[in-house]
Structures are given as structure tokens and as C-alpha cells.
Amino acid sequence: MDVAVTAKEIKRDNLLQMYHYLRLTRALEDRITALYRQGRIVGGVYTSHGMEAIAVGYASALERDDIIAPFHRDMGAFLVRGFTPGEVLAQYLGKRTGPTKGKDGNVHMGDIRRGVFGFVSHLADNLPVAAGAALAFKIRGESRVVFAGTGDGGTSRGDFHEAMNLAAVRKLPVVFFCTNNQYAYSTPVRLQMAIPNVVDRAQAYGMPGDIVDGNDVAAVYLAAQHAIARARAGEGPTFLEFKTMRMHGHSEHDPAKYVPRELLEEWKKKDPILKAEQLLKQLGYGAEGYFQEVADRVKKEVEAGVEFAEQSPLPEGPEVLEGVFATRADSH
Amino acid sequence: MATMAQATEEVSYLEAISQALDEEMARDERVFLMGEDIGMYGGAFKITEGFLQKYGEWRVLDTPLAESGFVGAAIGAAMMGLRPVVEMQFADFISCAFDQITEVAAKNHYRWGAAVPMVIRAPFGGGVHGGPFHSECPEGWFFHSPGLKLVAPSTPYDAKGLLKAAIRDPNPVIYFEHKFLYRRIKSVLPKEDFVVPLGKADVKRIGNDISVITYGAMVHLALEAAQTLADEGIDLEVVDLRTLIPFDKEAIYSSVRKTSKAILLHEDNKTGGIGAEIAALLAEDCFDCLDGPIVRIAPPDTPVPFSTPLEEVFLPKTSDIIAAARKLAAY
Numbered sequence: 001m002d003v004a005v006t007a008k009e010i011k012r013d014n015l016l017q018m019y020h021y022l023r024l025t026r027a028l029e030d031r032i033t034a035l036y037r038q039g040r041i042v043g044g045v046y047t048s049h050g051m052e053a054i055a056v057g058y059a060s061a062l063e064r065d066d067i068i069a070p071f072h073r074d075m076g077a078f079l080v081r082g083f084t085p086g087e088v089l090a091q092y093l094g095k096r097t098g099p100t101k102g103k104d105g106n107v108h109m110g111d112i113r114r115g116v117f118g119f120v121s122h123l124a125d126n127l128p129v130a131a132g133a134a135l136a137f138k139i140r141g142e143s144r145v146v147f148a149g150t151g152d153g154g155t156s157r158g159d160f161h162e163a164m165n166l167a168a169v170r171k172l173p174v175v176f177f178c179t180n181n182q183y184a185y186s187t188p189v190r191l192q193m194a195i196p197n198v199v200d201r202a203q204a205y206g207m208p209g210d211i212v213d214g215n216d217v218a219a220v221y222l223a224a225q226h227a228i229a230r231a232r233a234g235e236g237p238t239f240l241e242f243k244t245m246r247m248h249g250h251s252e253h254d255p256a257k258y259v260p261r262e263l264l265e266e267w268k269k270k271d272p273i274l275k276a277e278q279l280l281k282q283l284g285y286g287a288e289g290y291f292q293e294v295a296d297r298v299k300k301e302v303e304a305g306v307e308f309a310e311q312s313p314l315p316e317g318p319e320v321l322e323g324v325f326a327t328r329a330d331s332h
Numbered sequence: 333m334a335t336m337a338q339a340t341e342e343v344s345y346l347e348a349i350s351q352a353l354d355e356e357m358a359r360d361e362r363v364f365l366m367g368e369d370i371g372m373y374g375g376a377f378k379i380t381e382g383f384l385q386k387y388g389e390w391r392v393l394d395t396p397l398a399e400s401g402f403v404g405a406a407i408g409a410a411m412m413g414l415r416p417v418v419e420m421q422f423a424d425f426i427s428c429a430f431d432q433i434t435e436v437a438a439k440n441h442y443r444w445g446a447a448v449p450m451v452i453r454a455p456f457g458g459g460v461h462g463g464p465f466h467s468e469c470p471e472g473w474f475f476h477s478p479g480l481k482l483v484a485p486s487t488p489y490d491a492k493g494l495l496k497a498a499i500r501d502p503n504p505v506i507y508f509e510h511k512f513l514y515r516r517i518k519s520v521l522p523k524e525d526f527v528v529p530l531g532k533a534d535v536k537r538i539g540n541d542i543s544v545i546t547y548g549a550m551v552h553l554a555l556e557a558a559q560t561l562a563d564e565g566i567d568l569e570v571v572d573l574r575t576l577i578p579f580d581k582e583a584i585y586s587s588v589r590k591t592s593k594a595i596l597l598h599e600d601n602k603t604g605g606i607g608a609e610i611a612a613l614l615a616e617d618c619f620d621c622l623d624g625p626i627v628r629i630a631p632p633d634t635p636v637p638f639s640t641p642l643e644e645v646f647l648p649k650t651s652d653i654i655a656a657a658r659k660l661a662a663y
Contacts (some may be wrong), residue, residue, distance in 0.1 A: 006469035039480075067412075100444050110444040125436050128404025135405055136412035139364065139390050159431075162401025169396060213644060324478050326447035328415075329502035 004282045007218035014287050018060050018217050019276050019286070024298040025052040025076040028085050031302050032092055036252050041092050043105040048073035049060035050215070050247030052188060053272035054179055055081060057220025058147055061228055067133050069117040069126040069148035071179050073246075081114045085305030095312040102315040103323065123154030127163035127176060134172035134231075144268045145231045147224070149177035153184025155198055161205075162241070168205040171236035175227040178239070179214065181246035186258045214242030214271045218279055247268075343521050345511060346514040348488035349453075350379045352495035353417065355525065357464055363499060364391040366402050367453075369420030376421045376630060377455060399428035403452065407437050407504075410450040415499055423456035423508060424468040438479030449502045451495070453549040456484075457511040457549055457599055460646055463638035469548075471508055471576055475609070481530055482576035484508040486551035488519045490574055493528030501530060509577075510549045517552070533580035535587065539569035542657050543587040545610060546597040547573040550648060554597060558626035559655035566661045576606060584610060585618055593660050594621035597648060602630035624663030627656045 007015065019084070029047040036045045041309050048055060055076035057069060070077045079087060091098030091109050099109040110118025117126055117133075118320035130148030137144040154160055155178055178198045182189055195201070202209030208230075212223040220242060227238035231288065245267035249256035343351065357363045364387075365380060371394040374381030384392045395402040399420065406416035420426045426433070433452070440446045458467035474480050481503050485491040491509065498505040536551055536557050544554040551572045558568035571587050573579055588594045594614055596607035607628040616625055631646045 104443045108443065110446065112446050117408075117411070118440060118446065120436055122431055122435055125404065125431065127407035128401045129411070129436060130431065131401070132405030132408025132416075133412045134408070135393075136409040136414045139409075139414065148357075159404060161398055162396070162398040163394055163404065166398060166401045166405060170393075185456045323445065325481075326441045326449075326502040329410075329447045329449040 004279060004322065005221060007279055007283065010221060012283075014060060014221070015218065015285060016284070018221065019280060020054050020294055020298070021056040021076050021079055022052045022276055023062070024079055024085070024271050024301065027295070027298040027302045028079070028088060028305070029075055031306060032089070033252055035092070035306075038176070042094070045252040046072050046107060046250070047133050047248055047252070048075050050267065051179060051181055051216035051244045052076050052219050053308060054177075054214045054244065056241045057217045058177065058224040059219050061224035062145065062147055064142050065115065066228070067115045067117065067130070067146040069146065070107075070119055071131040071149040071151055072119050073151075073181070074124065074149070074180060075107065078109070078116060078318060083109070083111075083114070083116075085302045088172050088309035089305045089309035090228035090312050093309050093312075094314060095309055096315045097309070097312040101319070102324060109299065115143055124150045124157040124160040124163070130160055130174055131163045131172055132168040133195070134137060135170065137173055138170070143232050144173065145228050146174040147158045147177070147228070148174060149179060151184055152178060152179070152182065152189050152198055153193055155201060156192055164202070164205045164207060164237070167237040168207045169235065172269055173231040173234070174237045175224065175231055176237060176239045178241050179244060180241050181244050183246050183250070183256075184257060185250040185254075188254075197241060199239060199241040207239050209239040209241065211243060212243050214244035215270045215275055217272060217276050260304075340520060343488050343517040344515050345488045345491050345499075345509075345517045346377065346379060348492040348494055348521065349509055352492045352499075353380065354383070356496055356499045357383075357391065362413060363415040363417060364393070365417050365419065365606045366395050366406060366408075366420050367408070368395055370394060370398055370419050375419060377511070380419070390513055400432050401427050403429035403432040404436065405447050406450045406452075406570035407432065407440070410448045411446050417451040417453060417499060418510050420452060420454045422462070423470050424465050426470055426506075427452055428474065428612065433474065433480065433504070433506070434477045438477050441503070442479055444524060447502045448504045450504050452504070452506045454506055454508050455511045456508045457510040457512050458636045459549065461638065461640070461643070462511075462636070466634040467636035471506070472600045472605050474506055474565070475576060475606055478503070480577060481505040482508065483530065483574070484548045484576055485574060486510070486536070486548055486572050487517060488515065489521055490528050490534070490572075492521060492617070493526050494530070494574060496525075497527040497530050500527065505530070508548065512549045513552075528574065529578060530575045531578045532574065533583035534572045534574055535569060535583070536572045537568060537570040540566040541567040541591055541592070542593040542595060542660055543569045543571055543591045544595045544597055544653065545571045545573065545584055545587070547576065548599060550597045550599055551648050552647060554653060556650045557592045560650070560654055561657050564658075566657055568657060581613065584614070586600070588614060588618050589621045592621055593663065594622070595627045595629060595653065595656055595660065597629045597653065599631065599648065601633050602628060605630055605631050624660045627660060629653060629656055
């Protein structure tokens with residue numbers, strides 16, 4: 001299918017906004033990687049480099065009061081939900097102004113008020129949690145939807161299957177997705193599962209599924225929109241497999257020598273920013289001058305964020321003891 | 333459904349749990365139940381019998397056989413403002429949900445400020461010929477996981493009051509209800525609404541000579557032993573912890589400062605058990621008030637065996653407490 005034809009269904013402003021978030025994600029994560037290489041960021045750095053279209057696409061298709069339980073390569077979802085580059089950088093630097101106040105690092109951040117669940121390293125852990133949020137919406141008769149994902153490796157875990165089954169049995173308003181970037185750390189998909197496509201797993205739960213080009217922000221947006229509408233209409237969960245390629249190592253310390261060079265060369269041509277620019281040009285929504293303008297704008301935004309984060313205070317040592325227990329249920 | 337108690341009517345430990353659930357569901361429409369066979373069947377122990385008819389299938393949810401899945405779902409529903417109470421059919425099965433409990437429920441508030449107000453009911457304990465998979469006392473696993481509250485009542489009054497407090501608490505609470513006590517222990521309960529606050533121990537018997545610090549079904553063993561020992565002039569004080577996290581350090585210390593002798597009694601395995609922690613605390617903070625060694629009475633480090641003579645040796649007995657108390661009294 002010609003994406004430019006179907007992308008016409010998306011409003012011009014939405015597409016331009018998604019392009020902005022693609023660039024912002026890329027600029028922010030490139031800056032984070034640079035800071036890591038300078039030794040200014042400690043701990044792990046897991047980027048969405050070359051996969052930015054997935055989070056930007058699905059987060060843009062959701063309504064404000066829907067919930068996101070992101071995969072750990074979904075920086076774009078945080079940005080679409082209003083996390084600022086400054087906050088994100090503060091999180092990476094372990095500053096008190098980050099969303100976890102230094103209690104956790106990198107993409108392990110969340111905020112109930114902005115509808116993003118804190119990522120848990122144990123992949124797929126947040127999928128049953130997402131099903132539960134959807135259950136709450138169903139019990140209360142709300143039309144809110146949950147969008148929750150994991151990677152190809154995460155779909156091997158029991159929690160993935162328990163969540164898919166639970167959601168299907170109760171027809172919960174949740175969309176599950178898998179970012180199939182072909183490697184779980186160093187393990188290729190062929191050692192992860194004996195089926196050609198991750199989406200085949202959906203059948204076992206009586207759930208419709210779809211394969212989507214994860215490097216095409218318009219395709220992601222449209223597929224997400226369709227699945228979200230289905231969930232909102234009470235028709236139950238959908239599973240989306242976003243096909244993409246992890247262009248960096250698992251973490252920035254990992255040179256990923258186990259990935260064939262040719263594979264990376266092939267996917268480099270399918271870069272989501274490149275693809276988005278081709279689409280915008282085709283639709284007559286933007287040209288080189290505009291792309292440069294956006295690139296300059298997000299760069300400034302990121303630099304302001306670096307300044308904010310670096311000037312922010314670190315937490316005081318005794319704060320280690322704070323927050324183990326809640327004193328009130330801050331629920332929504 | 334358990335009938336509402338009249339002021340003079342005795343209520344079993346099991347009925348007390350059922351009443352607490354019923355009253356909390358009636359009081360707060362956010363409270364809902366999930367678990368295996370809790371709806372149509374009324375639960376393996378019939379605690380939720382009649383609830384499905386009364387509250388409907390979206391407040392009493394029969395789940396697939398997937399403890400990790402439904403505990404995870406409870407976490408999500410709790411974060412969205414509901415008050416889930418999930419039932420482990422047996423506490424033993426909680427191991428399937430270990431990851432969700434310790435990594436997600438316990439850490440969410442600390443990590444990113446999301447409160448998880450939920451209760452996991454876990455029917456635990458032996459003495460019911462359940463064998464290795466239907467008799468466990470898994471509280472020790474969670475005792476070591478910051479962010480969880482743990483409750484283990486020994487009487488119908490505490491069972492009802494602590495469950496209500498657990499449901500109203502903004503944190504994940506594991507509620508260990510002892511299967512052996514379900515139909516064996518009865519008492520008259522107040523008609524009006526009451527809670528037993530989390531974190532407060534209760535002195536179930538006042539005494540001067542030796543403190544027995546315990547919880548759950550073992551409280552009743554300690555009380556039995558105290559009766560026998562009273563005839564010999566040994567006066568036991570029985571401290572029922574009631575809440576294991578946060579536990580009532582002050583109540584333990586004030587009892588031991590009075591008696592100067594401590595027996596730590598529990599049904600969970602001895603090594604690394606709750607008694608070990610309390611023993612360490614007493615050694616750290618009450619060393620100068622001790623007149624004898626700290627004594628632990630707990631099962632050996634084996635799974636809970638099935639066959640009667642094996643389980644009899646496994647479980648602490650009244651005679652163990654009596655023997656230990658006699659020895660300690662001589663110091």
C-alpha cells in the first residue's frame with residue numbers, strides 16, 4: 001500500500017508535529033549518548049535510535065487521558081506526553097528534578113498524572129499492569145484506553161502471555177505492541193521463538209493482530225489509531241507488531257558486534273526521520289528548509305535541557321529513606 | 333454469604349474475613365475482588381460465597397489461572413483508583429506472582445511516586461494435611477522486600493479489623509490468613525464498623541516471666557502453653573505481632589524489658605525467618621535487659637511434609653514452648 005495515499009488521512013498538523021517529536025527524540029538521545037561517552041552520565045543508556053517512529057506514532061494517536069506503559073526504547077512517548085528534555089536529562093544525571101528524583105535512572109521514569117507508567121526492567125512486567133488499568137476503565141465504564149508494549153524478547157515471558165490472555169478473556173480496552181527490533185540484547189529472534197512473526201502469538205488468545213512498518217511514523221500512527229478505536233468501542237484488545245531494527249547496541253556500552261554490518265546498512269536506508277521527510281515532501285507539507293528549521297529548534301530545546309539538568313541539585317543522601325511507603329493513595 | 337453477626341453471636345475467623353470484605357465492598361464501590369474460583373464457586377474456602385450474586389461479575393472476577401497476571405492487573409487497577417483485593421487460592425501459589433509483588437507493587441511508589449493500594453489475601457499455614465504445596469508460610473520472602481506491608485491475624489476480631497485497615501491503606505498489603513484457624517476460632521464481634529490499625533502488636537496475655545513473641549496460629553499454641561505453665565508458676569506474656577511489616581518494635585521491646593526473657597515462635601522455617609530478625613534486634617537494642625538466651629521455636633528447614641507423623645514433628649507444638657520456657661525460667 002502506498003503510505004503517502006493512506007497518510008493523507010492524517011491531518012497535516014499531526015504529521016508535522018510527529019516530525020518534530022522524531023527530531024526531538026533523536027536530538028535528545030544523541031545528546032544523552034554524547035554525555036554518556038564523556039562520562040557525565042552514569043549507568044545504562046538504552047536508546048531508540050532508528051526506532052523513534054514507534055513511540056512517536058502511537059503516543060500521537062492516543063488521547064490525553066489514555067495510559068501508556070512504554071517499552072524501554074520509547075523516549076518519544078515521554079516527549080509527546082509532555083516530559084521536557086530538561087526533566088529527562090535530569091533523570092539521566094540522577095538529579096532531584098528528574099521524574100524519579102534520583103531514585104531510578106534513564107528510561108525508568110513515569111508519571112501517573114501524565115498517564116505514563118514507570119518502566120520496569122523485567123520486560124513484560126507492565127503488560128498485566130496495563131491490562132489492570134484497562135480493567136479499571138472497563139469496570140467504571142470509561143472510554144479510556146491503555147497502550148502497552150515490550151520487545152521481541154519480552155514476548156517470551158509468562159507475563160506477556162498472562163496479560164494477553166487476561167485482556168482477551170475480559171475484552172479489555174488495551175492495545176499491546178511488540179517492538180520487534182530483531183535482537184534482545186544479543187539474542188536474535190530466531191533463538192527467541194519458532195514462529196516467523198511475533199504477531200502469530202496473538203492468534204492463540206483470540207486476538208486480532210497486525211504487522212506494521214515500525215520505521216514509518218504514519219503507518220504506526222494509523223495502525224495504532226485503528227487498534228485504539230477498536231478498544232475504545234469495547235471490541236477488546238489488539239496486538240501490533242512493529243518491525244524495526246535496533247541500530248545501536250543493547251546499551252551504549254555494547255558495540256553489538258553480533259549484528260551483521262549489512263543488516264545495519266540495509267536498515268540505515270529506512271531511517272524513520274528520512275522516511276518521514278520523504279513523506280512530508282511527497283504530500284507537499286515540508287521541504288529541506290523546514291526540516292533544517294525543526295532540527296535547529298529541537299537542538300536549542302535540548303541544549304536548554306542540558307543546562308537545566310546540569311544546574312539542578314542532586315538529591316541529598318538521607319532522601320534514600322523517603323517514599324518506601326505511600327501516605328495517601330494518589331489515584332486517578 | 334456469611335450472615336451479619338448479632339451482638340451475641342459468635343463469628344468464626346473465616347466469617348470475620350468474609351464480613352470485612354462484604355462491608356468494605358458495600359462501603360466503597362472502588363473495592364473489587366479478583367481470584368481463581370472466587371465467583372461462581374465462592375472461593376476454595378467459601379469466603380466469597382454469594383458475593384458474585386450480590387456485587388456482580390465486574391466486582392467479583394473469576395480470573396484465568398494466572399497469579400502473576402491477576403496480581404499485575406490488580407496493580408494497574410489500583411494505580412487507576414480502584415481498591416483491588418485479590419485472593420491467592422493458597423498462599424503457596426504466591427510464588428507465581430513473586431515478581432509482580434516485589435518488583436512492581438513494592439517499588440512503584442519509591443521509584444516514581446505511584447501508590448498501589450491493593451490487598452493480596454494469602455491463606456497460609458499448616459496443620460491441615462496440605463503437604464508441600466498447600467501449607468506454606470511464605471511471609472519470610474516478603475519480609476525482606478521494602479514497600480510491602482504484611483499482616484497475619486490470629487483472632488476473628490483482628491482478622492476483620494486488620495483486613496479493613498489493609499483495604500483502606502494506600503500501600504500493597506499481603507494479608508496472611510491462617511487456614512487452620514478458619515473454622516476453629518470464634519468470638520463475638522462488635523456490631524459497628526471497626527479497624528485494627530496496621531503496625532500495632534497486641535499483648536494477648538499479660539505475664540511477667542517470659543515474653544513469647546509470635547503471630548498467626550502460633551498465638552493459640554502460646555496461650556495453651558501459658559495455661560499449663562501458670563500452674564508451675566511460670567508466667568508467660570504472649571505478644572501477638574499482628575502486623576509483620578511494619579512491625580511493632582516498641583511493643584516487643586517493652587515486653588522483653590519487663591520479662592528479660594524472649595521466645596520467638598513462628599511457623600515459617602527457622603533460618604532467615606522473622607524470629608531471626610527480632611532476635612538480632614533484641615541483641616542490638618535490649619542486650620542489657622536479657623537474663624537468658626533468646627530462644628527461637630520454628631520448623632526445621634524442610635518443605636512442609638504431608639504425612640501426619642512428619643507434619644507433627646515439623647510444626648511447633650505446645651510441648652516445645654513448655655520445654656523451652658522451663659529451661660529459660662531457670663536462668
